[in-house]
Amino acid sequence: MNAVTAGLPTKAAKIRALDKQGFKRADIARFLGIRYQHVRNTLVRPTAAHPNSATGASKQDAFAMHPDADAFTCISVDAEGRLVLPETFRRLMKIGDDGQLIARIDEDGELRLISPRAAIDKVRRMIAENSFGTGSPVDQLIAERRAEALRDEAEALQHAARS
Template identity: 40%
Template structure:
């Protein structure tokens, strides 16, 4: 995905190449830390690694949103049955594509985790938003907003004074 504006052999080109390779290899966006660590191990500057990683990530997001005339459909969480996965010795857990789709996991791969009684609970931001939207719908359109109630109380107090 190296763009024409990048000078071949430049620091920027190398960092973007690292990003592209990790992304192609794993199918998920690498973290800035991973990219910077690789770049630093090759003698590069950590700050430059993080800066160019953020530029690469922004360019990737723009390309994915506008690329090939595709429109982005809202992501809806789904379900996948239990299955065995392996956790590597360093604690990494690779989630297959169908599980990532069911989690409504966006391209940046961010999740929130919790351990409840030894069980790992992982939720994507989109799944959390959908959960909150569902709870809000359960309140129903007839529900009054707390802010409206507060304003009404304050006006009543002002009239009494």
Template identity: 40%
Template sequence: MSPELERNLAGCKTVAAKIRALDAAGYPRAEIARLLGKRYQHVRNVLEEPGPPKLDAMAAQGMAEADATFFHHTPPHTYFLSVGANGSVVLPPEVLKALGARPGGIVIADLEDERFTLVSGMTGIQLMKARLAQPPRPGALASEELIEERRREAAIEELEAQIDGPGPSRDD
């Protein structure tokens, strides 16, 4: 390894840090991949992924520099989850932590069209309260909406029973 290359990589503990250091030194991506023995796609992913916001950028957006240390905004993450043979999906630990989900706890799920959204129990309660506070649609009977909602819940319970088999009921 050349002395110049060693200088560029000094202090880099991770492969991603080495990739970023070589990129900052002006090395092309293909050369970085060759030098580090990595695939080009790996180098590209590291250089294309958004990093945490810079303190200067946050201060420029109107935040006081002293306050910036308390805030860390990370972009939304996409997870590819496998569906088990019984239809179960296991959430990554960081998702469970973000939702405040503990064993025996509650996470609220909302299915709309082809989008399934999970929120923490407290957020779900707040959303439900906001929904209930909205005035009813003109011409809609609350009883018809209640019956339709109960039919949806019954269909979900029946599907869960088919997937999970017999188990504890909601009343337990």
């Protein structure tokens, strides 16, 4: 397993590489020191959302790679501070008829603009990517703890039988 994962930058990349080599999900989880559910979610999640996917692009790169979008476009600011965004940008940013944008300044002074619709889509993607599957996380935790207790009990019985 060490040879397969050597040089891979992320846990997700390691999980996918080990899965490709035919290792079981439980073995991958133990090897990487993570939960089985993490391995499962990584393997069942659509790979198009990952930089390591077959397309080599993440959803965040979709805007930059869009055929209508220029990598850089100069936008003028008039004396009253108004910007005029090209139609292509307005369409790709999902700016509605109201023209509303959410703006913030990053630590490095970069202005970030996002439409409310794009912000909602972004949150939905984040939730979907971090989903814990079906069922209640509490029920999953209880089931995992019970399984651990059974394993510990079995190990204790084996140890007692050897003594």
